[in-house]
Amino acid sequence: MSAARKTWESSAVRSVRFRKTLVVTSAALCAGMVLSACGESGKSSDEGKGKSEGNVTVATAKGDLEVPRKPARVAALDNTSFATLKAFGVKPVAVPKALLPNEGFEDWKNDSSIKDVGTHREPKFEVLNASEPTLIIGGYRFTDHHDKLSKIAKTVDVAPSDEAKGGYVNALKTQTEALGKIFAEEKKAAEIVAALDKAEQAAVAATKGEKVFLGVASAGKVDNGASRISRLTQPLSLKNVLGAEGQESTSVHDNSGLAPETIAKLNPDWMIVLDRDAAVGGEEGAKVVAAKKIVEDMEAWDKTTFRQKNQVIYLSNDFYLTEGIQAYTLPFYQGATAFTAAS
Incomplete structure (x- = not known):
């Protein structure tokens, strides 16, 4: 076994431990109509809710905003923030429990x-x-509300x-730093x-322009998942055999009618798959x-490079419900290990 491969296998093991420690999840919640009583609540003071430790200004999607530092009562709605909040030791007062992954957040459930x-x-x-939250962590699926x-x-x-400067992956870093500032956990965020x-x-470093198909597995078939998981390949030296053109959003509910034979004809070197049904x-x-x-059962793919060489990367089962910084750390390690071993 080469030294490089030993190094990345070791990194992969550390990554899995890291993932278990920080537990990835993601759940999402969208807003509907706010009761009139809620409107009155927004005008009240924080009396009776516990005290924060002063205020801090952070850059948000709505511009710079002054928020409580180490807020006493946090409602966590943005699923991409859950694992980071847990890593900071934050216990929320409210979450969307029905959307939490099956493993890792039993204590919250x-x-x-x-x-x-x-x-949502x-x-x-x-x-x-x-x-009675002191602060609500919103955004992502909550953006419109x-x-x-x-x-x-x-x-x-x-x-x-996806529209953030530097793209989605870079925005994950910015998000983590902002949350670290809010909860006085700058070191842990770093x-x-x-x-x-x-x-x-x-x-x-491990990717050299290989062709890859990004798939979403659901309802017994694999469809084009470029609109949702091309975020993973954007920083890498990979060529997606199918882009997100024609896909209306980042939804994984679309049924494009993509035939397995089409993928076989494109013959990608690798496949990266998000298993939606495993999550929900x-x-x-x-x-x-x-x-x-x-x-493995798709006969149309028997002669493809990715099947013959077993070059398929399966994202973690809860990826669809997580999508935060920890959720992206693991597949980058997976990719580094797999592509290095294949080179």
């Missing part, structure tokens, strides 16, 4: 003092208001965005960012088929 504010499709604003959330409590949007930087740089289950109770089984 089972703690009755952490209120369940529903899902059926938000419970009265519950959010009753939890920022103003309504702000009527309940001070709401900060530091979520990553460590989390450094881990992503190291993994990203390793993946960049099948549509309307349909039987869930693991992404690995779908890929």
